[in-house]
Amino acid sequence: xxxxxxxxxxxxxxxxxxxxxxxxxxxxxxxxxxxxxxxxxxxxxxxxxxxxxxxxxxxxxxxxxxxxxxxxxxxxxxxxxxxxxxxxxxxxxxxxxxxxxxxxxxxxxxxxxxxxxxxxxxxxxxxxxxxxxxxxxxxxxxxxxxxxxxxxxxxxxxxxxxxxxxxxxxxxxxxxxxxxxxxxxxxxxxxxxxxxxxxxxxxxxxxxxxxxxxxxxxxxxxxxxxxxxxxxxxxxxxxxxx
Ligand code: BJW
Numbered sequence: 001x002x003x004x005x006x007x008x009x010x011x012x013x014x015x016x017x018x019x020x021x022x023x024x025x026x027x028x029x030x031x032x033x034x035x036x037x038x039x040x041x042x043x044x045x046x047x048x049x050x051x052x053x054x055x056x057x058x059x060x061x062x063x064x065x066x067x068x069x070x071x072x073x074x075x076x077x078x079x080x081x082x083x084x085x086x087x088x089x090x091x092x093x094x095x096x097x098x099x100x101x102x103x104x105x106x107x108x109x110x111x112x113x114x115x116x117x118x119x120x121x122x123x124x125x126x127x128x129x130x131x132x133x134x135x136x137x138x139x140x141x142x143x144x145x146x147x148x149x150x151x152x153x154x155x156x157x158x159x160x161x162x163x164x165x166x167x168x169x170x171x172x173x174x175x176x177x178x179x180x181x182x183x184x185x186x187x188x189x190x191x192x193x194x195x196x197x198x199x200x201x202x203x204x205x206x207x208x209x210x211x212x213x214x215x216x217x218x219x220x221x222x223x224x225x226x227x228x229x230x231x232x233x234x235x236x237x238x239x240x241x242x
Contacts (some may be wrong), residue, residue, distance in 0.1 A: 005239075008206050010180035013088065015081060016196055017099045017106070020185020020212060024073045024230045025105055031187050046160045055155070062121065062156040066139070069121055074109035077184070079234035082110025087241040096174040100186060100193050102158050115174075117165040117193065119158035127153040139187040162163050165192060175199055181207045185229050188215035197221065210236060 018030035027037045043234055044050040045061040085095040098115040104122065106114045116228045124135040124143075131147035141152045159165050175181070181200035188194045197207050197220045209221040210232045218224065 008225045011093045012178045013095045013180045014175055015097045015182045017184045018186025021077050021229045022105050024075045063138050068137035074105045077103045077229035078109025078235040080234040081101050084237045085111050090143050123157035124154040125157040127155050181205050184210045188217040
């Protein structure tokens with residue numbers, strides 16, 4: 001265990017995850033070499049303006065990702081976090097898992113009540129009435145909203161740049177109540193998630209980063225563990241739960 005970590009005895013743990021936790025399941029990250037943003041322009045596929053300019057192109061981008069996501073499996077990092085959550089609940093504690101990822105690998109790994117602050121790939125939202133529903137098939141402009149009936153207004157239920165992330169009140173409530181903040185596999189470059197570590201620190205909460213390499217805000221972490229999520233997360237969880 002890294003020096004000082006053993007002295008921390010958390011009851012409520014807040015875990016923030018990013019694309020790195022799913023990388024070894026075969027899902028591309030965004031900003032690493034060869035990541036999604038080296039192949040696509042953010043402003044074209046991850047902004048409301050891009051969607052309004054060319055909705056078919058945005059739907060095609062998310063259909064491609066839905067195809068890839070269909071076959072991926074949770075990796076040992078997701079499974080370890082599910083194990084930690086169950087072990088902590090059994091001893092009266094709490095582990096909140098807040099992910100920026102739109103995949104469902106935390107749930108597949110056994111985690112519950114996962115907060116998907118940037119949305120979920122398996123859902124669509126009506127651009128007109130705001131209704132959110134699960135959608136398995138291919139997204140297209142020919143689809144109609146089950147709530148209001150409008151054709152062509154169903155967009156992926158994801159959070160693009162300039163949009164407010166989901167469940168922010170719940171997130172800040174859980175952050176405020178935590179006594180350990182852990183960030184896993186995120187570059188720390190997208191706000192508001194990138195600001196959570198500073199919020200935790202300002203409340204006197206110890207912070208830990210688990211990542212392949214130091215993130216942009218690595219200096220804000222009390223403890224750091226660098227390595228693949230599939231190895232570093234199970235190692236950390238094993239030390240906590242035995
Ligand atoms: C491994 C690994 C392995 C690899 N093991 N690790 C100027 C200053 C400050 C802020 C702003 C600004 N201008 C604009 C803003 C705000 C803007 C923002 O932050 N922009 C920045 C680029 C500067 N943010 C927003 O617009 C957000 N909304 C907002 O702020 O609303 C205002 C508001 C907030 C709160 C209350 C009230 C009002 C919305 C952001 C939406 C982000 N959307 C996306 C797309 C989602 C849908 C989709 O997936 O298609 O979310 S963009 C993309 O980035 C995606 C991710 O969730 C997000 C974060 O990426 P992540 O997960 O960190 O991935 P990478 O690739 O960056 O990093 C991967 C990491 O993994 C690396 O560190 C690797 O080392 C590591 N890794 N392999 C362990 N095997």
